[in-house]
């Protein structure tokens with residue numbers, strides 16, 4: 248059975264909500280955001296420029312319009328596709344965390360990540 252994360256109504260449409268997921272026996276941070284069509288996407292909470300930099304530091308990731316912004320060097324990520332549209336890691340993608348919505352709640356979906364073209368590389 249999929250793990251329940253949070254009520255759908257708690258997921259912001261103008262920001263992100265931090266949560267944790269188990270990965271290879273470790274807890275990792277991820278962020279949820281709700282799109283204009285009501286769907287929900289989740290990304291690992293790490294910039295693709297320096298992957299030790301968190302996008303959401305517990306108070307919601309900064310947003311610029313519909314894009315998630317990194318506080319460190321201002322890279323922006325399309326919150327629907329996860330693609331970096333501006334900044335030192337332009338063209339890279341955030342790592343997706345599979346989630347699904349059912350009966351007014353968001354659940355973790357058990358499937359491998361499908362994005363993250365730059366993996367754990369660290370860019371200069």
Ligand code: FES
Nearest residue numbers: 294296317320322
């Ligand atoms: S660490 Fe995020 S843009 Fe540099």
